Amino acid sequence: MRTLAVLAVAVLALAGCTTRDGAGQQAGPSGPAGAADPNAQLKTGLKVTFLPKQVNNPYFTVVGKAIEQASGELKAEYKATGPSEASAASQVTYINTAAQQRQDVLVLAANDRNAVAPALKAARSAGMKVVTLDSDAAPDARDLFINQVDSREVAVKQLELISAAIGGAGEFAVLSATANATNQNTWIEVMRQELATPKYAALKLVEVAYGNDDDQTSFQKTQGLLQAHPNLKGIVSPTTVGLAAAGRYLSSSEYKGKVALTGLGTPNQMRQYVKDGTVGSFALWEPAKLGYLATFAAAALASNQITGAQGQKFRAGNLGEYTVGAQGEIVLGPPTVFDKANIDRFDF
Known part of the structure; x- marks a missing residue:
């Protein structure tokens, strides 16, 4: 599993991060030295919807801000929507609405892997790419799952x-x-x-x-x-x-x-x-990086760079290169332990 450097970052500092890619090579905000713009082959103008487990949850607020930032880097349209309560069936209406609005990409954290599956399958059949993060849906109902940690x-x-x-x-x-x-x-x-x-x-x-x-x-x-x-x-x-x-x-x-x-x-x-x-x-883990990674993975899908098959690689902006694992799972990195000695170094 890839090791990501632990950085004390606010969401808006992500664009300036330096981390290590899956091969252990240093990568900066624009990728390896001498490389072309890593976003050049990605579609612009994508419509991205974020559907958290519930709105007004501080954790998902951080994730959402990172998705918004990544969408800006990709010149994509961003919107967030969702239920006020994290109930099993509360997300289905929002999934259906996103499909009806012909959103290109849906990034969601599922409240119930099976309850949302039929709506996600219908949305995908209509052409929308589905990327789950934090909490997965049934694997056959989405394209990729961004797992925060093993x-x-x-x-x-x-x-x-x-x-x-x-x-x-x-x-x-x-x-x-x-x-x-x-x-x-x-x-x-x-x-x-x-x-x-x-x-x-x-x-x-x-x-x-x-x-x-x-x-x-x-x-x-x-x-x-x-x-x-x-x-x-x-x-x-x-x-x-x-x-x-x-x-x-x-x-x-x-x-x-x-x-x-x-x-x-x-x-x-x-x-x-x-x-x-x-x-x-x-x-x-760092929730901002989770949202950022999910957005670039979704853009790679929508741009036909990847299909979600195991072994495929893509570049996640300043986070570097990632590889799709079994059943379309991509792992962000290991958790960080916070205590009195280090907590003031973090702001999220």
């Missing part, structure tokens, strides 16, 4: 963090997003597999709760977990909304400093909880 790697990282936080033994719970979220369920399944190994024999997962990627629901679910499990030593929340809500609850409760919290969140959301001792560490 699924096993991010699941194991969260287990490592909670194990270290609670001394390697005791009860913990998971505060997830929606019950049908593809990425969440994959990570939780990997955690269960790891918990069955000798390394984590002293850890016990007592409950998986669902906050539906809603702040207030996640806040209440945190309270419920603590009341239902008096011996609870930690909570893992692999969703930015849930992690921030759980941090807010713990920071002003009697459980602060007694119940550990980790998961996946953005530095700007979690900074205060790290500094006040509510959270020791948490992890995430």
Whole structure:
């Protein structure tokens, strides 16, 4: 798996990034030295729609801004749309609308891999390219999936963090997003597999709760977990909304400093909880890079540079060259762990 340099970037700084491509060679904003404009062979004027799990989610706001920026670099038209709640069927109407508006590209994070599949298949048959990110749809319903990290790697990282936080033994719970979220369920399944190994024999997962990627629901679910499990030593929340809500609850409760919290969140959301001792560490990839990569992958599809077949290569702007993996999956890179020592170096 490709290693991407960890950079403290705001979304608008992406165009100036320097990173390493899949071959480990240095690539700058305009690609390798002496190369022609890497965007020259991509179509201009593409219509790009971004459909997040829900609007007004801070994580997807960062992703959306990066898609907008990449669209600008590609001279594409950009629009964002989506539901206010991350429910299973809430995205179908927006998919149908994008197809009716003859959008060239749809970039979405699926709330339910199967619920959105029929609408995506119809949209693709009408000529729209579909790229999923963060949370996949059924593979036969989209062209590419931009996976933020290797699924096993991010699941194991969260287990490592909670194990270290609670001394390697005791009860913990998971505060997830929606019950049908593809990425969440994959990570939780990997955690269960790891918990069955000798390394984590002293850890016990007592409950998986669902906050539906809603702040207030996640806040209440945190309270419920603590009341239902008096011996609870930690909570893992692999969703930015849930992690921030759980941090807010713990920071002003009697459980602060007694119940550990980790998961996946953005530095700007979690900074205060790290500094006040509510959270020791948490992890995430750089969501701006995720959106940026997805947009260039979609443009490569729409420009007929790639079809989504395994082994095909394309250039993702200043992020360098990427290769399509099995079942049309492209992996961004490894997660970053944030703690009190480094969190102020990041702004997203």
